[in-house]
Amino acid sequence: MERYNFKTVEEKWQNFWQKNKSFKTGLDKKKKKFYCLEMFPYPSGKIHMGHVRNYTIGDVLARFKTLQNYNVLHPMGWDSFGMPAENAAKENNLDPKDWTEKNISVMKTQLKKLGLSIDWDREISTCSPDYYKHQQIFFLELYNKGLIYKKENYVNWDPVEQTVLANEQVIDGKGWRSGETVERKKLSQWFFKISEFSDELLNGLDQLDKWPNKVKVMQKNWIGKSFGCEIDFKIKANTSVDKIKCFTTRPDTLFGFSFLALSVDHPISKFYEKDKEYQKFKQQCSKTGTTEESIAQAEKIGFKTDLIAINPFDEKSEVPVYFANFVLMDYGFGAVFGCPGHDQRDFEFAKKYNLPIKTVVKPKDFKGEFKVKDEAYVGDGIIINSSFLDKLSTPNDAISKAIEEIEKRKAGKKKINFRLKDWGISRQRYWGCPIPIAYDDNGDYITVPINQLPIKLPENINLKTKGNPLNHQEEWRKIKIDGKIYKLETDTLDTFVDSSWYYLRFCSPNNKSYGYDFDEIKYWMPVNQYIGGVEHAILHLLYSRFFMLALKHKNEKFVSKEPFDGLFTQGMVCHETYKDKNNNWLYPDEVFSDDGKNYFKINDKRERVIVGPSESMSKSKKNVIDPEKIIRSYGADAVRLFILSDSPPEKDIQWSEQGMVASYKFINKFWLLHKKIIKKIKMNNGSIDTYDLDVFTNKLIKKISTNLEKFNYNVIVANIYETYNFLIKEIEKDYKSVLLKENYLKILTLMMPIIPHIISEAIKDLDYNKKLAWPIANDKYLQEKYVNIVVQINGKKKSLIKIEKNLPDIEVINKIKEDEKISNILSDKNLLKHIIVKNRLVNFIVK
């Protein structure tokens, strides 16, 4: 029998799908829709295994929903602005545009070879003026809504990328892409007012019940809502300062107040700039790096001012004011009131500077006198030593009473504070979306009128200049607005802006006048299922949620709220790491083994390989497998089958050559089985009723359908193997041909989402030309005639008895007692009672 030739079959069907536009999005708006979206890739050169996994998972879902007769939107595009293009172009003297376009064409070809059911007619690319024109229009819109502003502040400066990073892009004090230590620099920057929506972004999370809890928790922590109050502390001193504002969540501990601490960036610091000691202190603070270790180990240090702060609850209580290294300017008001008894950080500070440590909270059940000694007591309890707050329980009663009292004394008011900061969107880079702002000679700016958009990037420019290349484009910068010459803004937008609305663009990718068509997004949005890596849990997903709220703001027509109804975060693809004895990484391709040990070849000699732990595939560790090569050797179906098998999609998967080979063998085995079945059907001489097969098929429909809904794709692969194991035995029976064919078509349809090429070819052999539909399980076959009853004695399984379904209890018991083994056990025991779980189990309780 001829062997399955995946090459010709896969190519044939991929051509067929392309020619027939098989995955073109339907236009019938009366049909139920399903918007399936995977995070679009950055066109870095070639696809990697992470892409294969991500897009296979999405494709299975899209194909399943299509078979279920949904109108499916399954598009693909390119997140094509960004620094790698600029850097690569700089190195090779290319235009970033050419580099990007070349990569897109390579990756598109590769994705097609996976057999993805993508509507390529909707392809978009964020670096195309057709796309970023609309982004510039959105910029103007948000600007006019007051959601964009410019301010000068300290920024995270990446010295390698020569650009500003958002807080979220700084990981352990290092740039998220460059890995270089980030510097503090003062710059004038554009900001999105994301903090305006803090509460909505937080509350919206509650509606997202199809999101992983993990992601919601991360966003919740990031938004960081805390309840408390602001307090104006009166200042006694000879300077012009008369009060300092603080934010606190613990006004109930105000009687434990023993110092006030300020950030070195606090406005008051200007009175101390000339003080030599202060300068020294400030420098010391800046030296405390931003790395993980330095933060963890940083000693709490302070600089004592001549200011004295007064406790609003006790005018006689006066405490010193310090500058302290642990106070951040961009949270609260850059000032904290120190209560060493009940805050560990304040406690350490007080110990160092010998400040009083007063105990004002005592644990609820503590008997006798409670005193803070070796560490702060931060738990709940009863207020003590606090005048009118005494005996109140904290947090609840004491905090509200304290706030009430503060408001009565006009010393402050109730306040909610968020950790979420505004999103800095300026980047000093060429390869990004230009910001539609122009400056006059005085440095005052205006927005560029809509009819002059898009502002296109200049082409063929010199990138090897220092800093932002656009700064050197004098001609390009000139723009005439209302007859007057202005100079364009040279900052470009953070690429996270590009990906914050692309899901809207996919709904109407060719709409010329505006970024989206209202009717289209009304039908398609929200995305029903969004699939991507968990590394975007905060950045991209929070920004996208913000963007929807910003578009909706003051726009009654825009009804959608959350962009992504369902979110699925897939795990990473891992591989063992290999090194030689000099600690140089080795590619898996270089490693071979013949006697159970691993070697690689060097100068015609073999040398032992040191095998390291399995880690997420990364170019730097060389533990990568090239998808294209794998597809070439085993075919797309086998790759899809393997990448879905073994591990659940949300968990990391180990790449294994053996596993890959097993999937490949299965594809071939399956084809041989298929040919046998076709032969049986063609012979058309069977006489056996298909009851057993019907039962199997209908159970399978139920299993695979529910497993698809629950993303249990690894179990579906197991279901497919089970199906093979079942059919290879069943095929010996001479089933009635028509019925066999009917069952077999259903079974093939169930496998279509996973291995579409071979299944398409197999269905062709059935001479079936109608539109495929997802089979529905017939309840008749799910109700079995016989059931296996587990017989337990005192909860332990003793026997398994096959009886008719739905027998009355008494008959079940009688049948079981006929069982020799059970009756033997029961004969010398005292039967106390029995528990019957219908059609499943009988438990005898004996003594």
Next chain:
RNA sequence: GCCCUCGUGGUGAAAUUGGUAGACACAAAGGACUUAAAAUCCUUGCCCUUUUGGGAGUGCCAGUUCGAGUCUGGCCGAGGGCACCA
């Protein structure tokens, strides 16, 4: 330090949501076919017993229950996120 998630064979994992633990696969060992190898197929998989059979068993300890991988409490371990957030 705080928050979240997870602990099941040699390995990746299943388990109808409280009811047959280990489906499905990888690896291993033994066997069949073959001159041989590859490919393919079959068998085995903890302890005691020659078999029949019996027993233990889902990180550890307790609890709830007729019955716990699944529920509750405590402990141990692994992974991830946040990190001076006042």
